[in-house]
Amino acid sequence: MNFSFNEDILFLKRNVKDFIQTEVEAVAMDIEKEDKIPDRIITMSKELGLFGLSIPEIYGGLGIGMVGKCALYEEIGATHNGYTTLIGAHTGIGTVGIVELGNKKQKEKYLPPMARGERIxxxxxxxxxxxxxxxxxxxxxxxxxxxxxLNGTKHYITNATIADVFTVMAVTDSSKGAKGITSFIVEKDFPGFKVGAVESKMGLKGSQSAEIILEDCEVPEENVLGEVGKGYVNALKILTNGRAGLAARNLGSCQKLLDLSITYTEEREQFGVPIIEHQAVAHMIAEMAVEIEALRSFTYRVAWMVDEGEKVIKEAAMLKLYGSEVYNRVADKAVQVHGGIGYISDYPIERFFRDARITRIYEGTSEIQKNIIAGQLRKEYE
Structure with a gap:
C-alpha cells in the first residue's frame, strides 16, 4: 500500500490548506451566527475546483482518486463543519452516483456544470x-x-435549499421490495418539485437541510439513473464508496481539535505551570493523538482499496463507524481539556462538539454500520 501523494495532490493540498486557514476560518463564527456560507467563500471554492473533486477531468473535474480526495477532505475538515458538509455532500453522494452510474448523455449534461459549482x-x-x-x-x-x-416526501436532505440536481430514490414496483426501487436524476425546476420546510439543527450551521416534496413531479424517462429496479443497490454503493471521504473530513476536524488543545494547554497555567504538565491533561492529549493517528492510517488504507477497485463493504462500514466514534471522543476530550472555555459558544470547541454528534447518525448510523460489519463477517465464515 502506498499512501504517498504525487506533486499535483501536494500542490492542491497546500492551496486548499491555505484557503481553509486564511479565508474560511476567518468567517467561521459568522457562518455559525448567520447560518449561511458567505457567497465569497463559495466563489473561491469554485475557483479552487473544490466542487469537482469527484468528477473526471473529461467533464471538467479534478479527476483525482480516493486517496487524493481524502488528502483534500482532511484539509477541508479542519474548519467549520457546515462548510465542510456543503462541499462533502456535493462532491460525495451528490455527484458520485452520476459519475459511477450515469450514461454518456447524462454525464455530458450534468457533470461539467456540477464540476464548476454552477449546479449543486x-x-x-x-x-x-x-x-x-x-x-x-x-x-x-x-x-x-x-x-x-414521482410522488412523495424526502427529509433531512443536505444542500436541499441550494441544490439544482438531486439523485432521488423512488419505488417503481412495490411488489419487489428493495428490488423495485429506482434512482432518478431530478432537477429542481421539474414540474411538481419543491423544497419544503428547512430543518433547524443542533449543529452544522451554514449547511441547510430541508424536505423535498414531489407532487406529480414529472421526470423524463432519460433521467433514470442506472437500471430500473437497481436504485437500492445503487444507493448502497454510493454510500459505501463515500465513507472514506467522510472519515477523512472527520479526521481533519479531529486534528484541528488536537492542535487547538495542545496550543491551549501550553498557554493555560494552573498551579504555576502550563496545564499540559499535569498528568491528567497530558494523558487526554496523548489519547487524542493516538486515536487520530489510527484513524489516519485506517482512512488512507480504505481509500487505497477503493482506488484499487477492491470490495470495501466491510472496511468502509468499519471506517465510518470508527471515524465518527473517534471524532466524538476527541471532541469530548477537547471540551474537557479546555474546561469552561470549551463550553462557551464564542470559541470553536463547543461548535465542533455539537457538529461531531451527527456523524454517528447521517449516511448510516453507527448501529447500521455494526450490522453491515457483522453481516459481512458471517459471509466470510460461511
Missing part, C-alpha cells in the same frame, strides 16, 4: 418512514408515456 448536487433517500431501513421508502414513480411521475 444532493442525494435524496431518507423519508419519514425510511431512515435506517432505507428499503422502506414510500415515494413512488409511475411511468406515463416518456415520463415518470
Amino acid at each position: 448536487g444532493a442525494f435524496a433517500l431518507t423519508e419519514p418512514s425510511a431512515g435506517s431501513n432505507a428499503s422502506n421508502i414510500k415515494t413512488t414513480a409511475v411511468k406515463k408515456g416518456d415520463k415518470y411521475i
